[in-house]
Amino acid sequence: MDATVNQTGQDRRQYITFLATGQEFGADIMMIREIRGWTETTALPHVPAYVRGVINLRGMVLPVIDLKARLGLGMTAATAKHVIIVVNAGDRTVGLLVDAVSDILTVSTSEIQAVPDMVHENQNEYVDGIAVLDGRMVTLLSMTKLAASLGADKGLDQAA
Amino acid sequence: MxxxxxxxxxxxxxxxxxxxxxxxxxxxxxxxxxxxxxxxxxxxxxxxxxxxxxxxxxxxxxxxxxxxxxxxxxxxxxxxxxxxxxxxxxxxxxxxxxxxxxxxxxxxxxxxxxxxxxxxxxxxxxxxxxxxxxxxxxxxxxxxxxxDLDGSATPPQTNGNWRIRFVPKAGLYAKANEPFLLVRELTRLGTVEATPDTSRVPSLAALDPDESYLSWNITLKGCEDRQKIDDVFEFVTGDCELDIEAIAAAEPDPAPAVVTIADDVVLPAEMGSVEAAPTEKRSVAASGGAETQVRQTIRVDLDKVDRLVNLVGELVITQAMLSQRVTDYSSQQGAAVTAGLNELEHLLRELQEAVMAIRTQPVKSVFQRMPRLVRELAAQTNKQVHLVLEGEATEVDKTVIERLGEPLTHMIRNAIDHGLEMPDERVAAGKPPEGTVILSAEHRSGRIVIEVSDDGRGIDRDRVKQKAVEKGLISANENLSEEEIDNLIFMPGFSTAGQISNISGRGVGLDVVRRNIVELGGRIGIGSTAGKGSRFSFTLPLTLAVLDGMIVAVGDQTFVLPLSHIIESLLPKASDIRSFGAKGTLLNVRGGYVPMISVAELLGIEGGVTDPAAGVVILVESEGAGRMALAVDNIVGQRQVVIKSFESNFRHIEGIAAATILGDGRVALILDIDGLVSRCRDGRRHEMQQAVGA
The missing domain is CATH 1.20.120.160 (HPT domain)
Structure with missing residues (x-):
């Protein structure tokens, strides 16, 4: 806590945190355009299972990604209580399906740890670091990397 | 920026x-x-x-x-x-x-x-x-x-003083020039003394309001550069008498009655009136439709136009949504509301067309680049080429125009390099030594058709076939129709190696042309007569923003098929459907058999109609593969849809051209028929290879 107080404002960032299978994830709030309720998607053919399809976001056709499935944590059984986080990352706008949004956290750089080397998880590619606050551990996801991975052909054709 | x-x-x-x-x-x-x-x-x-x-x-x-x-x-x-x-x-x-x-x-x-x-x-x-x-x-x-521009410009003999006699003619005013502004411009170059010469002004009764009577004697001091003075009068030189001469230093200042022109000088009354009249005359001439009439244009940021196009698109969707709701809950009042909505629909369509028209440009901008290309190619190949441009005023969407340059360049190269013969060959064949390449554009039933035709030797089908066999694109004993052989030249990897020159055959084949055109939602047609010439036609949509589509249902999903590809729809009888090989199905259409594919199967959609006889079959014409029958569950309707790309947010999916938003607010995918067909073919080929391997 002391660290937070001592820090100057400039290297502090705000993260929106959300839950997926009991783990807490964080996303840079500056990347988030809006948060909306789950709506039925239109499925896309020949795409991996974690791409849930596309929805109409006020005239824009928005691809929706099941975040849990993307991180290899299993498919989400979406209900009206689930939310879609609309992310603006780089040139892309994508929706992330998550269980619920839990909190907004202010994290300073000193509270972010690198991902431990020995942990080899599917998700590591998209993780910026781990924030440790009051005994809570939040995995900070890189929205840019996550969104950019959609454009790459790698792995996308596996279902085709 | x-x-x-x-x-x-x-x-x-x-x-x-x-x-x-x-x-x-x-x-x-x-x-x-x-x-x-x-x-x-x-x-x-x-x-x-x-x-x-x-x-x-x-x-x-x-x-x-x-x-x-x-x-x-x-x-x-x-x-x-x-x-x-x-x-x-x-x-x-x-x-x-x-x-x-x-x-x-x-x-x-x-x-x-x-x-x-x-x-x-x-x-x-x-x-x-x-x-x-x-x-x-x-x-x-x-x-x-x-x-003067050529060398060191300034004539050396001046001491910076000039005497200028400026006699505007009526034409100067008619072009909305203003002597006051010119004189004021001179004041920036040095000290100006201007004397109006009113000697030619007649009595009021004799005064012709359209005529110019005033002139000025101007003395300019302190301007070293004659060029700068000329620049001031640059745009009026044809419409006035202008004498500029240097004054020797010793010469006494002329012009006893001087008016010093400063920025805030108010125009003399008579000057104002003399000038006001021609302005009126000008507007009359303009409304009278003079041949020199210039259309007014403004330069607008393309983003602004696109935003407008998008908004109108949204409006169309919302209108469709409203109509659907009203139809769903129709009551006694429903009829009146529906009438109003129909009115709205008409207006919206007009609005949409008007907005789309903002984005259109004449194809001239692309066509105009071609004469140069032809000149260069003619010089390189030692051929004599006459290029004829037709229908340059035909208007098409800006995006289409931008992406038309490359394929057209390619086709013209092809026509000159491969199509036209050398002058002596032409003469020997009884043709004029100068070959003709015609590039034309025209509107034809809601699409634009662009044709490149030449009067050269035509496609040498035997040679094309032979090359295709050599390249392994087809097998030697394959029996192809003339049309199929012509289409071979658009296959990736096809190049008539014997004809490679530094013009064509730069490693980029005509398949690039084909891909460009297909990406624009267009199709390529080929016509060729040996010895008489060949004709390539591109059929393109006028806009990339909207599309006339047929809405079909497959399982619990809705798809849009581009109407441009659809030939007809029919309800097949079970007896018309024949199995062919292990997985293939053929459909008997009035005696001819066409391959039939199930959209549900192709896109992996479950819960649809499995028996094609219970569904609807849509006969489509695809680029390269000819006719195909697509089996769907049923037809929902036919309407104009707004094309929404999702590639920028996601990536291209083969077989899907784009998406659109339907009246109920849901997203429907627009099928890319050519993509679907090639996907299906690749799949089949893959299976066949596996079968052969086993």
């Missing part, structure tokens, strides 16, 4: 337009239609490019443009006749100027020495004539000015 950069962008945009205008004028000159208007247009274009280029410090461009301009000025003043060989040099100079502009935009170097020396030769040859004739040229001629 930094402000200088954005000004530069504007300059380059203007350059593009000016280069087009220049090319147009030069071609008119080439065709012997060199009226003064055409020559002036060319001169103005080169002059403006030079002027702007100077502001940005593009020195090589400016110095070249300057030489070019000098020659043009001789043509304009009549001292150099625009004969064929002169125009030829001018055309090449125009091409070089375009290269200079491109080099200024994106860096690079242009070798212009040769053209430059040819131009200099032209202007020097005429220099004597010019000096000889300058005696009978009065002060309003431009030529002396341009010579």
């Amino acid at each position: 930094d402000p200088m950069e954005s000004i530069k962008q504007t300059y380059f945009q203007e350059c593009d337009e000016l280069l087009l205008a220049m090319e147009e004028g030069l071609i008119a000159m080439e065709n012997g239609e060199a009226d003064s208007e055409a020559i002036n247009a060319v001169f103005r274009a080169v002059h403006s490019i030079k002027g702007g280029g100077g502001a940005f410090g593009f020195e090589t461009l400016v110095s070249f443009a300057h030489v070019f301009e000098t020659v043009l000025d001789h043509v304009r003043s009549g001292t150099l006749a625009p004969e064929a060989d002169v125009v030829k040099v001018l055309l090449r100079a125009g091409d070089t100027l375009a290269d200079h502009v491109a080099a200024a935009r994106s860096g690079g170097f242009v070798a212009d020495d040769e053209v430059k020396s040819e131009l200099s030769a032209l202007s020097n040859a005429e220099a004597e004539d010019l000096s000889a004739s300058s005696a009978d040229i009065d002060g309003l001629n431009f030529a002396p000015v341009m010579i």
Whole structure:
């Protein structure tokens, strides 16, 4: 806590945190355009299972990604209580399906740890670091990397 | 963007337009239609490019443009006749100027020495004539000015004092010029004393409001550069009498009654009235539809237009949504509401067309680039080529136009390099030595058709087939129709190696052309007669923003099929459906069998109609694979949909062209029939290979 107080404002960032299978994830709030309720998607053919399809976001056709499935944590059984986080990352706008949004956290750089080397998880590619606050551990996801991975052909054709 | 950069962008945009205008004028000159208007247009274009280029410090461009301009000025003043060989040099100079502009935009170097020396030769040859004739040229001629530009400009004998006699003619006012502003402009060069000469003003009864009676005697002090004075009067030289002479230092100041012009001087009353009348006359002339009438245009940021297009698209969707709701909950009042909605629909469609029209441009901008290409190719191949452009005014969406340049260039290259024969071959074949390539554009039933045709040797089908066999694209014993053979030249990897030159066969095949056209939602048609020539036609949609589609249901999903590809829809009888091989299905359509594929199976959709006889079959025409029958569950309707791309947010999916939003607000995918068919074929081929391997 002391660290937070001592820090100057400039290297502090705000993260929106959300839950997926009991783990807490964080996303840079500056990347988030809006948060909306789950709506039925239109499925896309020949795409991996974690791409849930596309929805109409006020005239824009928005691809929706099941975040849990993307991180290899299993498919989400979406209900009206689930939310879609609309992310603006780089040139892309994508929706992330998550269980619920839990909190907004202010994290300073000193509270972010690198991902431990020995942990080899599917998700590591998209993780910026781990924030440790009051005994809570939040995995900070890189929205840019996550969104950019959609454009790459790698792995996308596996279902085709 | 930094402000200088954005000004530069504007300059380059203007350059593009000016280069087009220049090319147009030069071609008119080439065709012997060199009226003064055409020559002036060319001169103005080169002059403006030079002027702007100077502001940005593009020195090589400016110095070249300057030489070019000098020659043009001789043509304009009549001292150099625009004969064929002169125009030829001018055309090449125009091409070089375009290269200079491109080099200024994106860096690079242009070798212009040769053209430059040819131009200099032209202007020097005429220099004597010019000096000889300058005696009978009065002060309003431009030529002396341009010579001044050449060297160190300033005539040495002046002490900076000038006497200017300025007599505007009525035409000056008719072009909305204003003497006051010109005089005020002079005050920036030095001290000005201007005396109005009212001696020619008649009595009120005799006064013709359209005539110009006033003139001025102006003394300008402290301006070293004669060129600057000429610049002030640059745009009115044709419409006034202008004498500019240097005053020797000792000469006493003339003009006893002096009016010192300052910025805040109010116009004399009579000057105002003399001037107001011509303005009125001008507006009458404009409404009377004079032939010189210029259309008013504004330059608008494309993003703004796109935003408008999108908004109208949203409006159309919302309207469709409302109509659907009203139909769903129709009651007694429903009819009245529906009538209103129908009205709204009509208006919206009109609005949409009007908005789309903003994005359209004449194909001229692409076509105009071709004469140069043809000239270059003709020179490289030693062939004689006559290019005919037709339907340049046909308007198409800007995006389509932008993406048309490359395929057209390719097709013209192809026509000249492969299509046309050498002059002696042509003569031997009983044709004129000069080959003709026709590039035409026209609207045909809601689409634009662009054709490239030549009167050359036509497609050598035996050779094409032989090459295709050599390349392993087809097997030797495959029996192909003429149309199928013609289509082979658009296959990736196909190149008639024997004909490779530095023009065609640069490693990029015609398959790129095909891909470009297909990406635009277009199709390619080929017609060829051996010895008579060939014809390639591109059929393209007018816009990429909307599409007429047939809405079909497959399982719990809704898809849109582009109407342009649909031939007919039918309800198949079980007896018309035949199995073919292990997985294939053929459908009997009035005696002919066409391959049938199930959309549900192809896209992996569950819960749909599995028995094709219970569903609907849509007969489509696909590029390259001919007719296909697509089995769907049923047809929902037919309507215009707004195309929404999701590729920028996601990526391209083969078989899906884009998405759209339906009346209920849900997203529906627009199927790409050619993509689907090729996917299906690849799948089949894959299976076949596996079967063979096993």
